[in-house]
Amino acid sequence: MPIKTLMRSPSGVVEATESLAIATRRLASEPDGCLLVRNRGRVVGVLTMADVRAAGPSTIPTLAAYESPSLTAHLTVADALRGEGVVVPLNAAAADVARALRTRQQRAALVADGADVVGVVTTEDLLSALTERLERDSPPRLARLLVAVSPSPTVGGGRGTRTVLDIGLEIGRRHGATVTLLHVMRRLSPRIAEGLPVGGDSDVQRWRLAGARASLARLVPTGIETTVRTAVRAGEVVDAVLAVAAETLADLIVMGGRRGSALVRETICRARCPVLAV
């Protein structure tokens, strides 16, 4: 893969003698995420946010307390650079550039066409190219699915449990994913759901929990290739769905019910992964 297909063309230039604090502010608004560094009229390197972070005060508060602000304020762009920049020709291969960056411990290389610098290639560019290549060889799959179902008949215009379950299991089967079927019981005591002792109506609640677990287990068709787990939680639906999604590291949440309902909307707004509203 030639490097010219990966390179970016930064327009921002900063002098090596310039204050690092000022350069950092410019860097933050730079769309390419890097600035060319010039010294005595010659481009000598590339300044990235990683360089700034490495040169600046520690991000760990206990260590930063020992760093004098007056000293870090005097840092220049040259202080953030890691030696002489790596310069590669326009027709260089990506592998050669990666090797050069690794050997010289640099985060970006200057791409030159003759004597002119025409672009920059960063380790991020190389990583994204590598990711694409790896994903082409083995396409990324959804590994874990969370399917929120209700074993009781759906009311209020929602799609049936079977549809949500069918879609969830079909996606799980095609991706070879682990599917977690979740049922949330609003009026169930959280202590009962966790198997802890509670007050007078504990027998009734335990009976309801056992019934819900059995109903959920009955929903799972026999002889399917997908790994299916079931879970019953107590409390608010959205909180429980999001909690289980976080616990199981779900890649996708499949939800039934009325699509525009507050429950679905709230889940979409707070979920850390996409939501398929069935």
Next chain:
Amino acid sequence: MLVLVDGSTAWRVVPWIRRLLAPAGGDARLLLVLPPARAVTAAGRTIVFADQQEQSERLAAHFFLSGFVSRLCGEGLAASAEVRFGKPAAATLEAARDWGADAIAVVDSPARGWRRWFTRTVVDEILNHSPVPVLVTRASGQRAA
């Protein structure tokens, strides 16, 4: 799967579509909905007619989408692009119906705070009226595919 994209959020949803469809196979159609074009007039004379304006915007939109389409095609998916003019939600639902989509994918950019309870977004309208499942990814605050 019909994928509603716009200029700023396409990169957010396309990787998820790729991840969802790549192992299973399937068709993805990227849909970009633009506001209806208006004729440009100056000193009482029409310089550019609305259809000419739409045509140039359509070409630019197809050029923008072609990068994502070729990337999806390169991974073995049947991807195509479509540009429509009108209201995003209505145009999306119409396109889903015309194309016979099995699902619609959208990117949500919800309003923050109390506003989100009082404002209806394109995603709300699609969720309420779509006859097929809707995959919603968020523009921010969600992990990447």
